[in-house]
Amino acid sequence: MTSPTRDSASTPGPDSATAPDPAAGPTPPPGCPAHSGPAPAGERLESLHGPEFAADPAATYARLREHGHIAPVELSPGVPVSLVTSYQTALDILRGPETYSKDARHWQALADGTIPLDNPVVPMMMYRPNALCSDGEAHHRLRSAISDTLDRLDIHALRRYVERSADFLIDLFGPKGEADLLKEYSARLPLLVFNQLFGCPPELSDKLVRALSALFDITEDSEQANVLLAETLFELIALKRATPGPDMTSWLIAHPSELTDEELVHQIVVLVGAGTQPQQNLICNGLLLLLSDERFAGALAGGTMLIEDALNEVLWKDPPLANFCIHYPRHDVTVDGHKLPKGEPVVISLAAANNDPYLLSNRRGNRAHLAWSAGPHTCPAKDPAQVIAAVAIEKLLDRLPDLELA
Ligand code: HEM
Incomplete structure (x- = not known):
């Protein structure tokens, strides 16, 4: 386990962080050549942007591990962050809201103008009044509206929505005999499903899908897409306030936390934003594994267990x-010999933590990965997200049993 210490003495770190934990693995002996120790102050060891990282992220994580459980990296040009590569350290930070805030208004370099507002990562990282960026009571209020709403989802209805959306898309590319399954299936399907989950009537659904597609497409003007999205959601909320239905928009409106229209828009955006991109990745990477690895060849005959194994x-x-769950230390803190400055983003590498060499290698049936995060901000939608991915894959393999990678 990590041992954070508050640099400015008085307040101790979270209790859970003080006891040694064998799960963290052996501590390297001093001077061990395989462990170079923390990087010198101010030095950034690697960048997480550019073709070298994209070509082989695992190699970057391996090099960073030589410096310990956390390493200073550059997230995008001019944006320094600390990247957590150890499973146990990641878990401690995710479960340590007393020490780490999710509120980007703590981001020192953005607040003092060192990082300009037009830096490309700012729109993704900046504060918005939603569950993801909130702490404490405010987080509890927004999160309970979201999770109570998700709990009302009927899994059979969800399956139907996914099947209907999958059929619609497969009908479009099936007759062509070839398809780009990322663009034409995995990326579009979650948008169609969300449209139904939020009870979007036909007159608004085109606009919603257009706004969402533009938002996730870097070639589009994201400011314009944001305006279109907010406009569409305000219209949808007005409609549902007047005529509620059995859908997530109406359930969010009816929740006892009595969200304002603006709060509703922000929570719907985070639901859709948090849901679309990772959902597309899970469908696409699940399909890739099933189609390329002979251990899963049986799944092409519709083996549900095999699809779940592949997704796991x-x-x-x-x-x-892969690299997400941004936290801001509330004060300078030292974790495993690494100084995490107050207000400098700490990014959890879920990809590196999950593949921490100290973890046991047998993961079949073991669901202790961090893909859904952990602690107070853990994904509230992991069950529906798994259903969406599994049904999307099952449907595609069922309808096109002779599907092959090109
Ligand atoms: C494969 C699909 C998904 C993956 C891997 C995933 C993963 C995650 C992760 C890692 C977080 C923590 C983010 C952080 O702390 O910064 C998160 C939070 C969240 N996810 Fe998911 N997610 C998925 C699908 C969905 C879907 C479909 C929805 C909505 C229907 C959703 C809604 C949310 C929300 C609202 C949060 C914020 C929770 C909070 O801050 O309390 N996610 N998700």
Whole structure:
């Protein structure tokens, strides 16, 4: 286990972080050549942008591990962050809201203008009044509205929505005999499903899908897409306030936390935003594994167990959100000899943590991966997300049993 110490003495770190934990693995002996120790202050060891990282992220994580459980990296040009590569350290930070805030208004370099507002990572990382960026009571209020709403989802209805959306897309590319399954299936399917989950009537659904597609497409103007999305959601909320239905928008409106229209828009955006991109990655990487690995050849005959096994393997080895779960230390803190400055982003590498060499290698049936995160912000939608991915894959393999990678 990690041992954070508050640099400015008085307040101790979280209790859970003080006892040694064998799960963290052996501590390297001093001077061990395989462990170079923490990087010198201010030095960034690697960048998480550019073709070298993209070509082989695992090699970058392996090099970073030589410096310990956390390493200073550059997230995008001019954006320094600390990257956590150890499973146990990741778990401690995710479960340590007393020490680490999720609120990007603590981001020192953004607040003092060192990082300009037009830096490309700012829209993804900046504060918004939603569950993801909130702490404490405010988080509890927003999160309970979201999780109570998700709990009302009927799994059979969800399956129907996914099957209907899958059929619609397969009908479009099936007759062509070839398809780009990322663009034409995995990326579009979650948008169609969300449209139904939020009870979007036909007159608004085109607009919603258009706004969402533009938002996730870097070639589109994201500011315009945001305006279109907010406009569409305000219209949807007005409609559902007047005529509620059996859908997530109406359930969010009716929740006892009495969200305002603006709060509703922000929570719907985070639901859709948090759900779309990782959902697409899970479907696509699950399909890739099933179609390329002969251990899963039986799944082409519709083996549900095999699809679940393949998804579990993807969630361990290649989690849909590889580097995410950004936290801001509330004060300077030292973890395993690494100084985490107050207000400098700490990013959890879910991909590196899941593949921490100290973890046991047998992961079949073991669901202790961090793909859904952990602690107070753990994904509230992991059950529906698994259903969406599994049904999307099952349906495709059922309808096109002779599917092959090109
Ligand atoms: C394969 C699909 C998915 C994966 C891998 C995934 C993963 C995650 C992770 C890692 C977090 C923590 C983020 C952080 O702390 O910064 C998270 C949070 C969240 N996810 Fe998911 N997610 C998926 C699908 C979905 C779907 C479909 C929805 C909505 C229907 C959703 C809604 C949310 C929300 C609202 C949060 C914020 C929770 C909070 O801050 O309390 N996710 N998800």
